[in-house]
Amino acid sequence: MKKKEAIFIASILVIAGILGLGFRISGQRSHNTIRITVDGKEFGTYSLSKDQVIHIGDTNVCEIKDGKVTMIEATCPDHYCMKQKAVDEHGGSIICLPNKVVIEGKDSAEPSESDDSPKIDAVT
Known part of the structure; x- marks a missing residue:
């Protein structure tokens, strides 16, 4: 695997992690x-x-x-x-x-x- 491919895959994983965390936080509403x-x-x-x-x-x-x-x-x-x-x-x-x-x-x-x-x- 070339260096550019590794950087591309790592950046996709980071973006997916950030989006997943954002959806998880926004989905936790409190009904008080x-x-x-x-x-x-x-x-x-x-x-x-x-x-x-x-x-x-x-x-x-x-x-x-x-x-x-x-x-x-x-x-x-x-x-x-x-x-x-x-x-x-x-x-x-x-x-x-x-x-x-x-x-x-x-x-x-x-x-x-x-x-x-x-x-x-x-x-x-």
Whole structure:
């Protein structure tokens, strides 16, 4: 192998390593808040750092404890929402379909959408 070939291969590996590291860092988002919606309307946004119990209307109760949120009470017949995995800083969601309640991890570092920002609405 010639000297120029070795330098070319080494530079490709360095560039690939830098790009890989950049993608890994940008992919690690922290979801330190949750957003609760009821029937598609926002009920509230809550921090995962504060332990609390949230009464969602007359139908559901969720609990934020130790940086995780779980559904602890629900009036739905099957209680699948209470069996779903807790939402934590890695994200996730809890959905109570009969009561139309959705709890989802929200990335607080995401830029908020404003009326000025362009909306992409296309199917290709």
